[in-house]
Amino acid sequence: MRNHIIKKVALGIAVIVTSVFARAELTIEITQGSDNPTSIAIVPFKSPVGLPEDVAAIVSADLQRSGQFDPIPRKNMLALPQSASEVFYRDWRALGGEYLVIGGIENVGGNYQVWYELYDVLNQRQIDRDRATASPKDLRGLAHFVSDKVYEKITGIRGAFSTKIAYVEVQRDKSNPKNATYRLVRADADGAREQSILESKHPLLSPRWSPDGKKIAYVSFETSRPAVFIQDIFSGQRQQMTNFQGLNGAPSWSPDGKQLAFVLSKDGNPEIYTMDIATKRYSRITNHFAIDTEPSWSGDGKSIIFTSNRGGQPQIYQVTLASGRVERLTFYGDYNARSSLSPDGKTMVMVHREDGVFHIAAQNVETGDMRILTETHLDESPSIAPNGAMLLYATQHNGKGILAAVSLDAGVKFRLPSQEGDVREPAWSPFLQ
């Protein structure tokens, strides 16, 4: 009895594990940049003829999207150096450039090798250089590699341009809103190279990356009621983790990747549970007649923050796993939900209602001060980048569900609208190998 093993359920044609590249990529629209961005020039890279990607343009877009940089437009450049000997600092000082990046792509034994050099224009010296190799399919990955290195060298913060995002895309039949196609999608952090990893006629929600970035946990309604699944991103292999009466939802990985927390209402009431993934043994963590849901682990794995309406409205609480002690964390506003902690544990982000409008807010964990980060409406599902610089969230724009991003200091904002369907529930991956 104590060993609650769930039998593997044969999954028919209810869902299709897919690995095709989809048509509608997300395109970025920057809505607010930093007040004082760093001026940087990314010179077009020396490349073989017919290269399918403009690597320097990708680097430039990455840095611009961070909000910390203001790339100098190509048409303003006075020279296009392709080696150290061609770099003349006065060309870049004249444009107000603070940093300069040059580089090139070479075909090495069927693979592409990228090299770059980063110059400090004001101090007139080279401050970084590196190179990397990737398969011909991964030119964008090489570009993101350069972006990560340049960003870290200048800001001191590890770049997250090489990370991925997952989200749910929904195509809804306008004449019959209940008739919809759901896709679980994986894409680069800039929205490019989107790839559908699961397609279903039944709701898909709450995708969460495993800490090693190799799996995604999510909720699917394909068995006619909600169940938590884990899917290997690369093999497509999936495993049903829960099959209980009532709610089976809101999965969250423990920091060591060995456990899932989720919500079950099998005993009549939504409660937080944890499950050992290998053995499927589970234990109940909360015990209250109110709604307890949306668990999210603390970085040390010793506690879980969650949403509960035990005080009358949804607020954020924390339960210490060893003692079971529950403590309320939010006191500002009458609706706080779906919280998670930044990688340094200093900031907690959440959905927050202010004057009837739903925004994303950040609370300083130490002081309890709360700050509203977004100006959009119907905001939900905040997911913080692994470097803690920005978060992605879901919102509405022109009557469609879109993804948007905001920096944790609220200084930088951009949108990632999809050309087709509604996109929602972004999940930012951890750093990937």
Place this chain on the structure above:
Amino acid sequence: MKMLKQGFGLIIFTAVLAGCSSTQTTEAPEPAPADTGAGSMGADSGSVVDEPTEPEVQLDTVFYFDFDQAILRPDARIALAGHAAELKSSPRSVRLEGHADERGSREYNMALGERRANAVRDFLVLQGVDASLIETISYGEEQPLALGMSESSWSQNRRVELK
């Protein structure tokens, strides 16, 4: 403030109970009478038109809720009392699907939808319906009836559907 709200909820709940016990005896519609053969006569066209047919009482099967609430409204209780009477006289399995509007967080709305479905189930059981006949499921905000970013759409989506 919180105490007041809870107190208010209790008053409503009490009113619900009082309301339904009276509706049950006075207003609960009888199960539809068995077909007395009008259908077969229908094959012979003409004569049916003059036949005074009793209009079948259609009970609401969708019940609406206030934002972040799972308390049954008075009109829903009247209709549900009717369903309870039907289900007691001719038992069948029913499925209660709880839904929420799109505002707020998705998994919280999933729990809210379940709360709403449970509120309907509990009402039916209190009226004497066999609990084993009732299945509940929540779709949260995943299956809106109305698309649109206004209260007129949202209010249609905060619902339980009896099927």
